[in-house]
Amino acid sequence: xxxxxxxxxxxxxxxxxxxxxxxxxxxxxxxxxxxxxxxxxxxxxxxxxxxxxxxxxxxxxxxxxxxxxxxxxxxxxxxxxxxxxxxxxxxxxxxxxxxxxxxxxxxxxxxxxxxxxxxxxxxxxxxxxxxxxxxxxxxxxxxxxxxxxxxxxxxxxxxxxxxxxxxxxxxxxxxxxxxxxxxxxxxxxxxxxxxxxxxxxxxxxxxxxxxxxxxxxxxxxxxxxxxxxxxxxxxxxxxxxxxxxxxxxxx
Amino acid sequence: xxxxxxxxxxxxxxxxxxxxxxxxxxxxxxxxxxxxxxxxxxxxxxxxxxxxxxxxxxxxxxxxxxxxxxxxxxxxxxxxxxxxxxxxxxxxxxxxxxxxxxxxxxxxxxxxxxxxxxxxxxxxxxxxxxxxxxxxxxxxxxxxxxxxxxxxxxxxxxxxxxxxxxxxxxxxxxxxxxxxxxxxxxxxxxxxxxxxxxxxxxxxxxxxxxxxxxxxxxxxxxxxxxxxxxxxxxxxxxxxxxxxxxxxxxx
Numbered sequence: 001x002x003x004x005x006x007x008x009x010x011x012x013x014x015x016x017x018x019x020x021x022x023x024x025x026x027x028x029x030x031x032x033x034x035x036x037x038x039x040x041x042x043x044x045x046x047x048x049x050x051x052x053x054x055x056x057x058x059x060x061x062x063x064x065x066x067x068x069x070x071x072x073x074x075x076x077x078x079x080x081x082x083x084x085x086x087x088x089x090x091x092x093x094x095x096x097x098x099x100x101x102x103x104x105x106x107x108x109x110x111x112x113x114x115x116x117x118x119x120x121x122x123x124x125x126x127x128x129x130x131x132x133x134x135x136x137x138x139x140x141x142x143x144x145x146x147x148x149x150x151x152x153x154x155x156x157x158x159x160x161x162x163x164x165x166x167x168x169x170x171x172x173x174x175x176x177x178x179x180x181x182x183x184x185x186x187x188x189x190x191x192x193x194x195x196x197x198x199x200x201x202x203x204x205x206x207x208x209x210x211x212x213x214x215x216x217x218x219x220x221x222x223x224x225x226x227x228x229x230x231x232x233x234x235x236x237x238x239x240x241x242x243x244x245x246x247x248x249x250x251x
Numbered sequence: 252x253x254x255x256x257x258x259x260x261x262x263x264x265x266x267x268x269x270x271x272x273x274x275x276x277x278x279x280x281x282x283x284x285x286x287x288x289x290x291x292x293x294x295x296x297x298x299x300x301x302x303x304x305x306x307x308x309x310x311x312x313x314x315x316x317x318x319x320x321x322x323x324x325x326x327x328x329x330x331x332x333x334x335x336x337x338x339x340x341x342x343x344x345x346x347x348x349x350x351x352x353x354x355x356x357x358x359x360x361x362x363x364x365x366x367x368x369x370x371x372x373x374x375x376x377x378x379x380x381x382x383x384x385x386x387x388x389x390x391x392x393x394x395x396x397x398x399x400x401x402x403x404x405x406x407x408x409x410x411x412x413x414x415x416x417x418x419x420x421x422x423x424x425x426x427x428x429x430x431x432x433x434x435x436x437x438x439x440x441x442x443x444x445x446x447x448x449x450x451x452x453x454x455x456x457x458x459x460x461x462x463x464x465x466x467x468x469x470x471x472x473x474x475x476x477x478x479x480x481x482x483x484x485x486x487x488x489x490x491x492x493x494x495x496x497x498x499x500x501x502x
């Protein structure tokens with residue numbers, strides 16, 4: 001049975017630890033966190049420590065901490081030559097200390113506190129510096145999800161940007177839409193069927209053929225009218241995205 | 252029984268005509284189109300004409316034509332003082348000829364050719380110049396959908412902008428995300444669970460609280476890294492939307 005130590009006390013760390021504590025192949029033997037762990041961790045029956053020097057020997061160390069903490073934490077580990085992986089979408093594998101065998105185990109999902117996480121549907125993006133470590137890491141990742149992909153650091157960076165466009169930016173478009181309505185005393189429920197249709201079509205990944213609207217049609221008169229109704233950053237956003245759509249469809 | 256004449260031969264015109272031909276309260280008596288109607292209209296048992304002078308007397312004339320055609324078509328109608336409405340989201344009611352009693356009957360949805368339209372879920376935005384015409388128009392609109400709203404021309408313009416952000420721009424974010432993946436040989440299926448989660452959360456309208464990502468966190472280091480991976484209009488879009496999110500959350 002492979003031994004795993006988890007470092008971190010955040011939301012992702014909690015869910016990884018909870019799932020891992022049920023594994024029969026990989027044994028979570030310790031959770032390290034600099035500060036006291038939140039009460040939810042009490043339900044996970046495993047040794048906890050806040051002392052770096054108390055870290056136990058293990059096959060894999062998972063660093064599930066804030067991006068900025070990954071490099072310093074990996075540098076302060078009191079051993080060398082062990083497999084140390086982080087779980088971040090945006091930090092290159094080589095930001096980890098080169099005193100260790102390095103890797104990345106990035107679950108690609110937007111985690112929210114309130115919601116139960118079903119890891120089995122979440123793709124895990126895996127990378128190891130040494131090819132011989134890949135199976136070990138993949139075995140661990142398969143404890144969480146059957147969907148494991150070999151993704152290198154550059155791909156992972158682009159994947160993270162792609163995720164920002166997909167999730168964060170689409171959500172912000174919806175927020176701006178909602179704000180436009182509320183500023184004009186328009187009930188947002190009017191847009192609910194359109195939002196449903198947007199999502200229904202979007203989930204088919206038919207983004208190119210599915211595009212509609214003034215910019216798709218090359219309808220510059222409507223674009224101009226809309227720009228006159230907007231100001232500030234919303235206007236810039238409208239202008240840029242319309243330009244991008246116009247370009248995409250050769251208008 | 253109220254009499255209705257429909258002018259137009261496009262997709263929306265077809266679906267309006269089809270639905271209206273089943274009504275027992277409003278009788279579709281004629282469809283006018285300048286050029287021959289497409290074969291699908293053959294299934295609608297009603298008189299068709301391409302002659303302006305052959306237009307029959309009716310209680311309501313629905314102009315379901317391209318935005319640019321609305322004003323000239325309404326000006327060329329060979330009668331005056333009748334209720335003439337258009338179905339556009341972006342054209343002001345007053346673009347219709349003032350020789351008629353003017354109105355707007357705008358079904359707020361992104362129609363696609365291939366798909367059957369269920370009007371009953373689509374909100375209709377109604378406006379009439381004369382208050383006494385509102386009931387007549389609302390009666391007609393209720394033949395299509397129970398969801399009828401009084402929306403004036405300025406509100407409708409903002410609603411149209413809001414719909415562009417909601418549907419067109421969100422879809423384009425997804426397209427850009429897909430392109431980023433395909434340019435880096437990353438299977439887009441990796442983002443499917445995130446897309447599902449995006450839509451699931453989005454349909455709850457929790458856009459403000461539901462926002463995540465580097466800009467929401469004020470993580471300028473990640474934003475900078477992402478900008479280095481992008482160029483051209485994608486970079487401008489990333490910059491603008493991040494600025495907007497940073498501002499929204501006071502970062």
